[in-house]
Amino acid sequence: MPLLSIRNLNVEYRLPDLKIAVKALKGVNIDVNKGDIVGVVGESGSGKSTLALAIMRMLKPPAIIRSGSIYFNGVDLLALSEHEFNSKYRWVKVSMVPQASQNIFNPTMRIKDHFLDTAKAHGITNENEVLKKASEMLEFTKLNPARVFNLYPHQLSGGMKQRVAISLALFLNPELVIMDEPTAALDVVTQMDILNLVKSINEKLGTTIIFITHDISIIPVIASSVVVLYNGEVMEVGPMEDIIIDPKHPYTKALVQSTPSLSSSADEVKPIPGEPPNPLEDIQGCPFWPRCPYVMDVCKTDKPGEYNVNGRIVRCYLYEK
Numbered sequence: 001m002p003l004l005s006i007r008n009l010n011v012e013y014r015l016p017d018l019k020i021a022v023k024a025l026k027g028v029n030i031d032v033n034k035g036d037i038v039g040v041v042g043e044s045g046s047g048k049s050t051l052a053l054a055i056m057r058m059l060k061p062p063a064i065i066r067s068g069s070i071y072f073n074g075v076d077l078l079a080l081s082e083h084e085f086n087s088k089y090r091w092v093k094v095s096m097v098p099q100a101s102q103n104i105f106n107p108t109m110r111i112k113d114h115f116l117d118t119a120k121a122h123g124i125t126n127e128n129e130v131l132k133k134a135s136e137m138l139e140f141t142k143l144n145p146a147r148v149f150n151l152y153p154h155q156l157s158g159g160m161k162q163r164v165a166i167s168l169a170l171f172l173n174p175e176l177v178i179m180d181e182p183t184a185a186l187d188v189v190t191q192m193d194i195l196n197l198v199k200s201i202n203e204k205l206g207t208t209i210i211f212i213t214h215d216i217s218i219i220p221v222i223a224s225s226v227v228v229l230y231n232g233e234v235m236e237v238g239p240m241e242d243i244i245i246d247p248k249h250p251y252t253k254a255l256v257q258s259t260p261s262l263s264s265s266a267d268e269v270k271p272i273p274g275e276p277p278n279p280l281e282d283i284q285g286c287p288f289w290p291r292c293p294y295v296m297d298v299c300k301t302d303k304p305g306e307y308n309v310n311g312r313i314v315r316c317y318l319y320e321k
């Protein structure tokens with residue numbers, strides 16, 4: 001059984017002024033196996049953060065989960081009461097390093113108090129116990145707890161803040177951590193440090209990780225398997241090497257070809273044709289058809305199913321048997 005299994009997840013943002021809903025996630029199915037680092041890749045607006053917030057049950061209005069299930073070890077997280085989810089799952093079994101996590105800190109609180117506050121929100125009030133565990137996690141992320149505990153957020157560099165955000169996500173020993181663009185807004189050297197840290201969390205602590213990024217060039221460095229999102233829909237899922245070396249879905253192919261570091265020569269780099277989708281427009285059929293070089297009539301009217309191509313899932317009529 002996968003550690004996390006998302007089934008037919010549909011999330012909308014309702015925009016009453018415009019009398020429409022933006023369909024941010026459409027029929028999403030994703031399995032995350034224990035011990036994996038699953039890279040979720042997609043362009044801006046493809047629904048990555050919505051997915052992270054849905055798993056954490058942290059979506060706020062105008063977002064609404066229209067339907068679907070998110071099973072964690074077989075328990076549907078969406079069916080639990082808020083009290084049960086908060087006391088047994090949120091941060092305890094599943095936690096998150098949010099997007100732009102450098103900005104999550106309360107500027108008036110010392111780092112130590114961020115750990116105490118998070119623990120308190122989950123019913124853990126033994127200060128010594130919390131600080132001992134927080135120290136271990138700060139040390140694991142290569143920070144000096146004695147020094148960092150008493151600092152205010154503005155006294156930390158961007159890389160240090162990201163390490164603290166990661167320590168905060170880890171310190172209740174979750175089995176799964178969702179990291180939403182954890183290397184965005186960092187310089188290249190610090191990015192590599194954080195990627196190495198993420199790998200050591202996975203290897204040494206055994207934590208399963210969902211690693212969200214808009215940058216497919218990071219995927220080979222970090223992920224064991226990949227989910228490709230486009231306009232709120234899963235296009236392709238498979239092992240990292242297969243997806244990067246031999247992408248099957250025309251969108252994944254276009255994404256790889258548009259990325260200089262993944263192409264063998266500069267001549268092979270091609271921008272993805274056409275325009276990114278308009279979130280207010282509900283495209284019939286496959287959402288990639290207006291940009292797809294292989295488009296067929298059926299793609300414009302019907303959504304492709306999940307076709308199994310040598311053990312990976314590809315949602316494209318080219319692979320219909």
Ligand SMILES: Nc1ncnc2c1ncn2[C@@H]1O[C@H](COP(=O)(O)OP(=O)(O)OP(=O)(O)O)[C@@H](O)[C@H]1O
Binds near residue numbers: 023061
């Ligand atoms: N609060 C909101 N109100 C209305 N629409 C929203 C809201 N938040 C997100 N959306 C829409 O939902 C879709 C998915 O957004 P989401 O932020 O999940 O994508 P993303 O892949 O994480 O993008 P980015 O990398 O830019 O953060 C987009 O079309 C976006 O415009």
